[in-house]
Amino acid sequence: MFAKTSEVKVMRDPVHGYVHVQDQLIWDLINSRWVQRLRRIRQLGGAYVVYHCAEHTRFSHSLGVYEIARRMCYEVPDIDHALNEKEKMTVMAAALLHDSGHGPYSHAFESISHTSHESVTCRVIEHDPEIRAILENGYHGMAKNVADVIRHKSANPLLSQMISSQLDADRMDYLLRDAYFTGTTYGTFDLERILRTLRVENDQLMIKASGVYAVENYIMARYHMYWQVYYHPTARAYEAILRALFQRLKDSGMLEEEYVLPQFKALREGKKLSLEEYFRLDENACNYGFEMLEQCNDPILRDLSSRLLDRRLFKFTDYSPREVRRLSKVLKEKGYDPKYYLMKDEVGQRPYVPYNGEAGSIFVLMEDGSIRELSNASNIVYSLIHGPDRDEKKIFIPAL
Amino acid sequence: MFAKTSEVKVMRDPVHGYVHVQDQLIWDLINSRWVQRLRRIRQLGGAYVVYHCAEHTRFSHSLGVYEIARRMCYEVPDIDHALNEKEKMTVMAAALLHDSGHGPYSHAFESISHTSHESVTCRVIEHDPEIRAILENGYHGMAKNVADVIRHKSANPLLSQMISSQLDADRMDYLLRDAYFTGTTYGTFDLERILRTLRVENDQLMIKASGVYAVENYIMARYHMYWQVYYHPTARAYEAILRALFQRLKDSGMLEEEYVLPQFKALREGKKLSLEEYFRLDENACNYGFEMLEQCNDPILRDLSSRLLDRRLFKFTDYSPREVRRLSKVLKEKGYDPKYYLMKDEVGQRPYVPYNGEAGSIFVLMEDGSIRELSNASNIVYSLIHGPDRDEKKIFIPAL
């Protein structure tokens, strides 16, 4: 039904060995502008200031999620049987496109631009002429169906589970990929084992009991990657400066036009970005925008830009209201405006949360055929979710 | 003070890259009969019937423990400063020799022979003429000091902690090594990170707070290796047959002399083995002993031997008194004597136990200089030790 490429195309990938493409539709999507744009957006935002090799992009991650989804479709017998060819193509396309609406600097940018990348992704899928044409050429109505997978509104809930749940192609790729490129070993788990033990029961993806060890490892991997990489305080210090800089961009009145990146102007004015403006807002543009701001007439913007570019980051300390008051006073005495020079954030992470809204639970198919939620099948996971929480609230300020 | 080898000797090791030797004393120990004998004893006993590549020996493990101990002595600054040259040589020798008294088939053999490998190890160190001479040539009294490290009676408790505690060179080598040779990924953890964050405070080995993640990973690795490898029911089925066979050897009256390995005769008679008899009781000898028993006149010994050699193992099922009664009856009807054909065992493992006798606790040096027991410094570990226990009791019988 769907056109095949003349031969299987393979792309060398250090995480998966090769990414395999044999559908012309997938190949066309890979070569589209919006997917190629993901080469200009790093997977890990500011984490490269901590892990100097973490320069990998959302493009390679998107290929990886596609590759895992493809393997699920054809190498996991239960899924192979559960899905027809249209559904397989739909979920593979959704896997490849799931991050296409991502802006620069990972999730930091979402709070700056007040957009969610999922909603932009759905706009791209349904409204970018090139992407839409490729999909509708697959079958009539495919663009909406792909977007529905992203929105968790798919007619077949299995499709959303495969790329967006607590044990999905997205998370599995990013843990392995981020571990590989940061050089940490924390994110590794046994992907082959998990794929081998995936089952479908009543349209629900689950894991066979013999795969529980591998899932325990995956959950620990996730926990450690959060605290060691994604929530590393130095990466958060970088993102704190990003937020301060964009706040200042909004607050600063007069700026010489020539030193303000056109894409920043819409953000300054709080306007909703058109798809084309959003397209042009990649990390190349932002970084070049910071290089221009280094030359502008606002000393705070000049300072914050050069801090980002030359990696003169903020220091961090544990949050307390008393400490905020004390440091605000010190900063003011030194001539720093705390609005831009005393930033806060709070992060928290649970290794695994049962009954977690759209992301759902992880279910285990026991040897006797019964189905249990993961924490009822794993002592380790039971212990973890009944143990104490971990949150971390920090203040970020310049070295004084 | 101690003689050096003419140049640094290196032995290629897949786990550590190289094992480095620059002390003549260590080189002489490696070349001694008792250490070379460890080439004839597998590290993992019967696990090779599950993991077909798990043929690695206690010889390579012993070199690995030595290598980690050597790196601790010279690459961990706190240990480098805390120990003098005599103590370093003592702990490196103890690391190399710590398993020299091990019999065949790992711990299964200890219950058969009613010996502990530690006590034989101490006899070897203090009483084997070759080993003793090498050590006493190092310094007067060294043999006793090395044995005292094994016995947890060392004048400096740090030495025992380095090779026998809850975070020691022994465990760190075997987890990495067993993971490598079984091909599982569960046993991997970040050895470099742990070595980098080891500290000594008040003669107590501890870990810096920034190493807690790596220790959490190590503890999870240990947990998973126990359940996935060491306690794998098929490996336990192999060991169940070993126990049955030796029980039968004791019970069977008349056996043709020519088919009973000389080393088995002492075991039959329940006599304590001399060091030299013990020396000759390696896995080559045992396996050859089973090959001979395949030809003897006792049908039970013939059957059990060929089960070991040809891997016709027992099946397993969960234990219950009712199930034992039911299966005993079935076995008898089929002509099997349950004394040798219905074996039981029970295994249990806690990922980490604070205040654990000789093995002690793992301590963490916090950033403020305070010291905490690990479960007070890690949410993960706290959760694990307060979660439910895991035990597994099984019955092993032939396929019927």
Added chain:
Amino acid sequence: MFAKTSEVKVMRDPVHGYVHVQDQLIWDLINSRWVQRLRRIRQLGGAYVVYHCAEHTRFSHSLGVYEIARRMCYEVPDIDHALNEKEKMTVMAAALLHDSGHGPYSHAFESISHTSHESVTCRVIEHDPEIRAILENGYHGMAKNVADVIRHKSANPLLSQMISSQLDADRMDYLLRDAYFTGTTYGTFDLERILRTLRVENDQLMIKASGVYAVENYIMARYHMYWQVYYHPTARAYEAILRALFQRLKDSGMLEEEYVLPQFKALREGKKLSLEEYFRLDENACNYGFEMLEQCNDPILRDLSSRLLDRRLFKFTDYSPREVRRLSKVLKEKGYDPKYYLMKDEVGQRPYVPYNGEAGSIFVLMEDGSIRELSNASNIVYSLIHGPDRDEKKIFIPAL
């Protein structure tokens, strides 16, 4: 046509991830006595005296060759189309059984026993009742067909090429496996790439031009493994003692029966071994045989045995007739009989030999559809086969 196992059986293998079995016939072969016996024969003979982790067995190698052959059958489209189900089962069985007639200590033993392992393998396949029954249960005439693959007499020459040529499943597994277990990096090459670029033209296995780099790497890997591992002079010193010991066994007149392993008696007398005698001649038995000889009344046998067991090996030096004369004289003066204490060997290896008898050439399918012998498609290989030869002839004697 062929019975399937109830589910796909997988065995964890560090080299291939998993070995997959879904045919009952293959599963039965794996569980046969002759295949299980390969667990008692090391893959690398004496190399473990140099590389202390090289304890892996011909059992795991045989599984690996089977796994590569299986992947060739089902994952290389040209082979998948070229072979029918009978041929696939035949070649997979041949892959699994290709080393079943191997004796202890790799090729060293073949010169001692004057047998070739291929001829014993064919005897096992055609005459061992268990193996023969399993095969003939597959289809009538299968035992002969499997043996014919080993003998290079298969009706379809592709089958022999797959497991015994210059680029075959056997060599590909052993290079990767030996590299993994020795811990050297020299043997690694890109198996995935080679499998992806295999083609069949006119019943001849060949490689697509885009796979030439991977084949160049494979040939270099082979070259380096030969000189770094297989021909390592210390491993050859071990084998020299083996040859000396068996020579002495033949020459020594009176030996106490009780200290001579029954299996050695046939070798002493130069009799052809029956299959059952051969079966019992594994490395456990040999090593136990050496342990017994350590106690016999012949001082040369006692010495040579303990040299093998305690790793007191011969030294080596470059061969010259003058050096042989000089050393013979010295040895005699010291009381050593040069017949057993001055051993010689010569080894030579070409990285790749075109038109190499049964092993044949490696052919390349060029982009224009023409076919070239490898050295006409690779500058590197052309250079290597026109460069100087390398041979190494050495003398082995005890440390004096």
Added chain:
Amino acid sequence: MFAKTSEVKVMRDPVHGYVHVQDQLIWDLINSRWVQRLRRIRQLGGAYVVYHCAEHTRFSHSLGVYEIARRMCYEVPDIDHALNEKEKMTVMAAALLHDSGHGPYSHAFESISHTSHESVTCRVIEHDPEIRAILENGYHGMAKNVADVIRHKSANPLLSQMISSQLDADRMDYLLRDAYFTGTTYGTFDLERILRTLRVENDQLMIKASGVYAVENYIMARYHMYWQVYYHPTARAYEAILRALFQRLKDSGMLEEEYVLPQFKALREGKKLSLEEYFRLDENACNYGFEMLEQCNDPILRDLSSRLLDRRLFKFTDYSPREVRRLSKVLKEKGYDPKYYLMKDEVGQRPYVPYNGEAGSIFVLMEDGSIRELSNASNIVYSLIHGPDRDEKKIFIPAL
């Protein structure tokens, strides 16, 4: 003599495990603007269009070269003894700074800007105020000494050999790093072995005979990386468009100011760039420059820019004068100007060239103490340098 950092600083690096810094001078250099700028220049220029993970930067490569140089200084005994502390600091600083003058897109940019990165590197070292101050703070005259290492004019030739010869820290890092990030296995070789066998004789770095295998592997790795990665025709197609675009930039008369990146203006005018202009010419800026050119009034610049950004690359075919004539005609008929749409290049690589100018030869210290040039100590290398050359000349044009 040189100030130490308060504790050893480590940066996680997937290639080396960790990069270790314990000198304040090195730490200051890492944090300088010019070194941080290398985060904005990819190591492999256009190869990321072939290998989608090859996004690693010259910053991580520079840290890697430093790390290898540091290990040479302290872990290779001969070098440790041969160099004093000043020389060690000089060579480590040179290693870290050796690429600091690199422009965007690897070597493609050098032909566009008619600058050599080495000469800019020396300008940065001697004339950038920040770098110069850090170095002169180390010792008086250090900036010139560091530049002299780059220029092969060092008083001690060993320093240049360590970071710029045929077996140097630069090549060793990039082969390993590029292999890691492309996901190819071709670039791997045994760095540990090479470091272990490095020797210094008469101020000349050389390798012990026992390291020749590792060097053979390194040379093969280099050969394969050149043809598989650096000279991959698709990467060269990307660079062909880069050259065409910059040619067009020079040739196009009127361009709207607002769409021409300021940094491009100097290139258009063929002016020599000031250090500060050069500083601002990183890959962020260039990519943003291409994004602007997509909107300019020159259709050729618009087309070439979008080809770079959206990866619509040129096709390639083998060069011949006849083919050039034929394709020129076809292109003109289709409305393409061959000056920008028919690009040529020629690449060639010898695996190893003895007596190679500044890069010199690789020398081998034989067991008898004699010194040989590598091709006289290795059959493999001898064969390679006497075998046929390989050159590849290609034409690049748009898909028609």
